Amino acid sequence: MPARAAPDTTEEDKMMAKAATPATKKAAAPRPKAPAKAAATKAAPARKPASTKTAKEHPIRDQLAVTRDTIKSEASKKAASLKQEAAALKKQATASARDAAIKGKDKAAEAVGSLAKLLEDSAGTVDAKFGKQYGDYARSAASTVAGLASTLDKKDLDELAASTRDMVKKNPAIAVGAATVIGFVLARMLKGGSND
Secondary structure, three states, rough: OOOOOOOOHHHHHHHHHHHHOOOOOOOOOOOOOOOOOOOOOOOOOOOOHHHHHHHOOOHHHHHHHHHHHHHHHHHHHHHHHHHHHHHHHHHHHHHHHHHHHHHHHHHHHHHHHHHHHHHHHHHHHHHHOOOHHHHHHHHHHHHHHHHHHHHHHHHHHHHHHHHHHHHHHOOOOOHHHHHHHHHHHHHHHHHHHOOE
16 A cells, blocks of 8 residues: 655645634624515504403403492492491390399399398497497498488389489598498398309
8 A cells, every 4th residue: 555645734734724623712793684574465453442342451450440330339338237236235235234233232222221120229239338439330320321211212223323423523432432332231131142
């Protein structure tokens, strides 16, 4: 086999090799633009009025508005109904409370009357054990308590509330003392009643 001769590197070969390797420092050549599209030959359809367009473009928004209005009207109807029911319940509760207060007033009048009788009955025993002077105190207390019992029987609830307010304004210390004594007596009577 004949020996192959080494190729001579010529200037032309060097340039070819250089062109084959990518250039890192050179800027990329701009790409050619795409050809422009041909103009449409079909005519555009005529536009519809804006009101029809809005209704068709936002059906969900319109449905939400209708639903919101329906909910508002139903809520106001329900609120009015609840308000009427609350007024009826308030009226019924007021009547029940008034009946309970009247019954309580009657029971309190009975209890105060019983206390007056008890004080009157015990006045003789106080005379014998402690002297006539202390017996007179017991009789005086009994007559005051009996007067209170008759006042409770005669006056209605509104009159009692008004006279109690006036008495508390005029004599707050006496009102507190009387409330304490009455509370003590009632507690003793209730405790004595529950032991039987």
